[in-house]
Amino acid sequence: MDIARVTSKRSFLLGLLGLILVLLATLPLYAAGYTPILMTSIFMYIILTVSWTLFSGPTGYMSLAPAAFFGVGIYAAAILGKYVPLPVFIVAGGLASFIVALLVGALTLRLRGIYFAIFTFGLVMLIMQLLVFWELHVMGIRGRFVVVIHYNTIYYAMLIIFVVLMLTVYFIKRSKFGLALQSIGENEEAAAHAGVNVTMVKVITFAVSAFFMGAAGATIATRWTYIDPYIAFNVLFSFLPVLMAIFGGMGQLYGPVIGAAIFAYLQEKLVTTFSELYMLIFGIVLVVAILYMPDGLVGLIPRLWRRRAGGQRANT
Amino acid sequence: MPILEGEGVTKYFGGLAAVSHVNFNVDQGEVVGLIGPNGAGKTTLFNLISGALTPKSGVIRFKGKNITGSKPHQICRMGVARTFQSVKVFNNMPVLENVLLGSLFGTSTGMSSADAAREATGLLDFVGLSAVKAILAKDLTLANQKRLEVARALATKPELLLLDELMTGLNPAELAQAVELVTRIQDKGVTVFMIEHVMKAIMSVCDRIIVLHHGEKIAEGTPQEIATSKTVIEVYLGE
Numbered sequence: 001m002d003i004a005r006v007t008s009k010r011s012f013l014l015g016l017l018g019l020i021l022v023l024l025a026t027l028p029l030y031a032a033g034y035t036p037i038l039m040t041s042i043f044m045y046i047i048l049t050v051s052w053t054l055f056s057g058p059t060g061y062m063s064l065a066p067a068a069f070f071g072v073g074i075y076a077a078a079i080l081g082k083y084v085p086l087p088v089f090i091v092a093g094g095l096a097s098f099i100v101a102l103l104v105g106a107l108t109l110r111l112r113g114i115y116f117a118i119f120t121f122g123l124v125m126l127i128m129q130l131l132v133f134w135e136l137h138v139m140g141i142r143g144r145f146v147v148v149i150h151y152n153t154i155y156y157a158m159l160i161i162f163v164v165l166m167l168t169v170y171f172i173k174r175s176k177f178g179l180a181l182q183s184i185g186e187n188e189e190a191a192a193h194a195g196v197n198v199t200m201v202k203v204i205t206f207a208v209s210a211f212f213m214g215a216a217g218a219t220i221a222t223r224w225t226y227i228d229p230y231i232a233f234n235v236l237f238s239f240l241p242v243l244m245a246i247f248g249g250m251g252q253l254y255g256p257v258i259g260a261a262i263f264a265y266l267q268e269k270l271v272t273t274f275s276e277l278y279m280l281i282f283g284i285v286l287v288v289a290i291l292y293m294p295d296g297l298v299g300l301i302p303r304l305w306r307r308r309a310g311g312q313r314a315n316t
Numbered sequence: 317m318p319i320l321e322g323e324g325v326t327k328y329f330g331g332l333a334a335v336s337h338v339n340f341n342v343d344q345g346e347v348v349g350l351i352g353p354n355g356a357g358k359t360t361l362f363n364l365i366s367g368a369l370t371p372k373s374g375v376i377r378f379k380g381k382n383i384t385g386s387k388p389h390q391i392c393r394m395g396v397a398r399t400f401q402s403v404k405v406f407n408n409m410p411v412l413e414n415v416l417l418g419s420l421f422g423t424s425t426g427m428s429s430a431d432a433a434r435e436a437t438g439l440l441d442f443v444g445l446s447a448v449k450a451i452l453a454k455d456l457t458l459a460n461q462k463r464l465e466v467a468r469a470l471a472t473k474p475e476l477l478l479l480d481e482l483m484t485g486l487n488p489a490e491l492a493q494a495v496e497l498v499t500r501i502q503d504k505g506v507t508v509f510m511i512e513h514v515m516k517a518i519m520s521v522c523d524r525i526i527v528l529h530h531g532e533k534i535a536e537g538t539p540q541e542i543a544t545s546k547t548v549i550e551v552y553l554g555e
Binding site for chain 1: 367368387388389392393397398400404405413416417421423429468469472
């Protein structure tokens with residue numbers, strides 16, 4: 001009976017996911033122009049957050065590098081956009097970030113805790129300042145224009161990156177690679193002595209997560225039309241994924257997705273309606289979230305469930 | 317034939333010689349004990365063998381092959397497994413997955429997932445943890461966590477097992493089980509090199525004992541010889 005229940009629950013979930021996917025894929029057909037634009041931005045945040053969680057969640061290494069990889073993708077679009085079609089420069093942006101992450105990861109993943117966080121943050125600053133210098137003193141330009149692409153196309157590009165990312169995360173989580181990743185977060189020394197090549201697992205995961213950040217950057221750049229190093233390497237894009245992941249809860253695969261979706265929607269609404277106060281309201285929401293939801297939004301579900309069940313299903 | 321040999325192994329922490337010009341060897345199939353007062357350099361020596369630390373000078377050979385300076389995962393895959401003085405289990409992973417990790421990653425040839433699962437289940441049976449295999453490792457008692465570490469180490473199919481204070485902190489009943497476990501590991505054909513403070517246990521289970529003091533080897537011999545050695549008694553009881 002249990003097996004039947006599990007399979008029926010599973011096919012129900014698959015059906016639900018399929019339905020959501022169909023609704024999302026046909027969105028531009030029934031929703032006005034603003035909705036796909038809003039959804040593009042929400043998906044962008046989801047991609048940043050989920051790919052951040054892919055590495056930092058299980059390993060516990062707090063990376064503040066998302067803005068660096070995101071920015072590398074943006075610059076890939078700005079430089080290549082004129083010459084090659086959208087899919088090519090999205091992949092190029094992702095690969096560029098992948099390679100940067102491989103190099104940086106090989107150098108820095110021996111750092112632990114706060115040192116790693118600060119270094120990755122410094123990386124964002126370093127690339128940004130190098131680009132400012134290069135553009136100003138070597139090329140004599142200030143910022144660049146990015147090729148303009150129709151917002152529905154961008155929406156589909158973002159949706160595809162999102163789906164590929166979710167599949168990647170799902171399969172990593174279920175694979176033996178995912179088990180190794182988790183063991184590193186639990187106890188890196190023990191993992192190494194049990195035969196896990198910890199450096200390789202960390203660097204590859206770091207680079208895979210950077211690939212998706214770069215791809216998202218390359219895609220969204222075409223919405224922004226003009227970019228410069230300060231826009232492309234805005235440090236906010238390093239912190240927001242972390243906040244969104246904490247807000248959603250990192251214990252489950254869907255935690256960061258829900259966190260980022262609600263967070264991004266809230267941000268969009270607040271910016272448009274209370275442009276002056278939005279950062280303030282945002283801050284309050286965050287403080288409340290961290291105080292009252294230590295496991296994030298998804299952590300609320302088992303808590304509410306337990307309350308409803310009135311302790312009958314006490315943890316045994 | 318020695319399965320493990322060390323020649324002039326030396327490691328400094330700052331100006332202090334934690335391990336100083338130590339020569340040692342462990343023969344195939346033996347159970348060798350490593351004893352000494354606190355701070356004698358026993359765990360440091362294990363860290364040097366397992367690759368957690370690199371010696372300043374000296375050579376360590378496993379089955380005749382120089383492993384000095386190799387990475388921990390490489391040494392593990394060659395066939396040297398270890399446990400830790402302060403237990404290092406994967407707290408938030410189920411007991412079975414703790415062991416599974418060893419069989420998936422630690423063997424020299426690699427294993428299919430099905431084989432690894434079978435192997436891991438068998439080892440949990442071997443150390444007596446079958447009943448709790450679905451429980452998170454952090455919820456086990458200390459004695460069981462130590463057994464889990466042994467199972468995880470055995471999952472990597474070692475020829476040499478380094479046990480770092482397996483018996484410390486156990487009650488008499490658990491102690492007897494631990495002694496029996498070491499004997500069964502030896503019967504499996506695994507060579508054991510163990511650090512221990514519990515004298516009764518080490519005297520009964522070891523074929524040979526090496527004594528470290530201030531990073532230097534001061535004595536070596538059968539349990540009988542060590543128990544009657546003047547130098548050893550001086551070190552432990554004062555002059």
